[in-house]
Amino acid sequence: MKASKQQKLEAKGWKVGSAADFLDLSAGESAYIEMKLALSDALKSRRLKERMSQVELANKVQSSQSRIAKMEAGDPSVSIDLLMKSLLAMGVSRTELAKTIAEPVS
Amino acid sequence: MKASKQQKLEAKGWKVGSAADFLDLSAGESAYIEMKLALSDALKSRRLKERMSQVELANKVQSSQSRIAKMEAGDPSVSIDLLMKSLLAMGVSRTELAKTIAEPVS
DNA sequence: CAACTATATGTCATATTTGACATACATTCA
DNA sequence: TGAATGTATGTCAAATATGACATATAGTTG
Numbered sequence: 518m519k520a521s522k523q524q525k526l527e528a529k530g531w532k533v534g535s536a537a538d539f540l541d542l543s544a545g546e547s548a549y550i551e552m553k554l555a556l557s558d559a560l561k562s563r564r565l566k567e568r569m570s571q572v573e574l575a576n577k578v579q580s581s582q583s584r585i586a587k588m589e590a591g592d593p594s595v596s597i598d599l600l601m602k603s604l605l606a607m608g609v610s611r612t613e614l615a616k617t618i619a620e621p622v623s
Numbered sequence: 624m625k626a627s628k629q630q631k632l633e634a635k636g637w638k639v640g641s642a643a644d645f646l647d648l649s650a651g652e653s654a655y656i657e658m659k660l661a662l663s664d665a666l667k668s669r670r671l672k673e674r675m676s677q678v679e680l681a682n683k684v685q686s687s688q689s690r691i692a693k694m695e696a697g698d699p700s701v702s703i704d705l706l707m708k709s710l711l712a713m714g715v716s717r718t719e720l721a722k723t724i725a726e727p728v729s
Numbered sequence: 730c731a732a733c734t735a736t737a738t739g740t741c742a743t744a745t746t747t748g749a750c751a752t753a754c755a756t757t758c759a
Numbered sequence: 760t761g762a763a764t765g766t767a768t769g770t771c772a773a774a775t776a777t778g779a780c781a782t783a784t785a786g787t788t789g
Contacts, residue, residue: 545711552707552717570765581748586767596746596776597704601658605651611658615725619718676735687778692737702746702776 552618554591556600559617561589563607578606658724660697662706665723667695669713684712 564574564585571585578585580603588595588603604614670680670691677691684691686709694701694709710720 543712545708545714548711548717549708552720571767572765575748579748581750582766583750583768584746584748590767592768594746596702597707598702599746601703602651602655605654606649608651611654612725614658615721618724619721677737678735681778685778687780688736689738689780690776690778696737698738700776705776 553595553597553600555617555620556597556604557589557591559609560585560600560604560607563604563609564589567607574603574607578603659701659703659706661723661726662703662710663695663697665715666691666706666710666713669710669715670695673713680709680713684709 564571569577571582571589574580575582575585580599584595584599585603588600601614604617605611670677675683677688677695680686681688681691686705690701690705691709694706707720710723711717
């Protein structure tokens with residue numbers, strides 16, 4: 518893993534500090550993290566596009582403002598399930614979701 | 624929801640029996656379920672393609688035979704996170720994963 | 730037939746994820 | 760200034776997901 522990527526992940530709260538973790542992030546593990554970050558970004562940009570506050574979105578998808586914030590921040594405590602459920606609840610199609618999954622995070 | 628679809632889901636163990644549930648499955652909710660089933664099918668066909676047993680796959684992805692069986696059966700107790708982690712651990716690419724997400728379940 | 734291999738199903742203690750809440754921080758506006 | 764609005768962060772009890780285990784079922788082989 519490149520240092521730039523490590524910093525990006527650490528900035529989002531992922532624990533990649535130990536030497537073992539640093540060396541052991543497999544291709545599958547980093548692909549998983551990248552997908553999660555891509556979904557986070559998609560959620561945030563979709564919300565902003567709709568000019569919604571986090572509170573409004575929380576009501577719409579039956580969650581809470583704090584969890585929306587954590588989703589958008591790419592917090593390690595949020596699952597892909599929740600991100601996908603939320604995007605689907607916002608009206609995003611399966612096809613659009615697939616595109617998000619496929620794309621590398623900007 | 625069509626009766627044929629309801630039966631397919633019920634056969635996989637989803638609780639769609641009550642009248643309320645029957646009427647209330649939103650577009651997002653059914654899209655979510657369909658995606659999960661698509662991932663289940665992808666996992667099973669990938670494993671068979673590699674001529675692996677469930678036990679072998681369980682070792683490879685650090686899980687257990689019973690959980691692999693539940694994943695492949697589309698059991699409600701398994702998360703999309705686990706399905707995706709498993710597929711990635713099998714060497715499936717993000718792009719292939721995206722295709723699976725996009726496709727309707729056969 | 731029994732032994733073997735693969736898969737399915739049920740249970741359960743533990744681990745992770747969740748919404749909710751409090752509260753901190755930031756920005757705007759009057 | 761301070762009230763209002765939106766977002767971030769930390770915590771926690773409750774809900775959900777997890778691997779492990781036992782055991783059932785099904786097919787195969789000797």
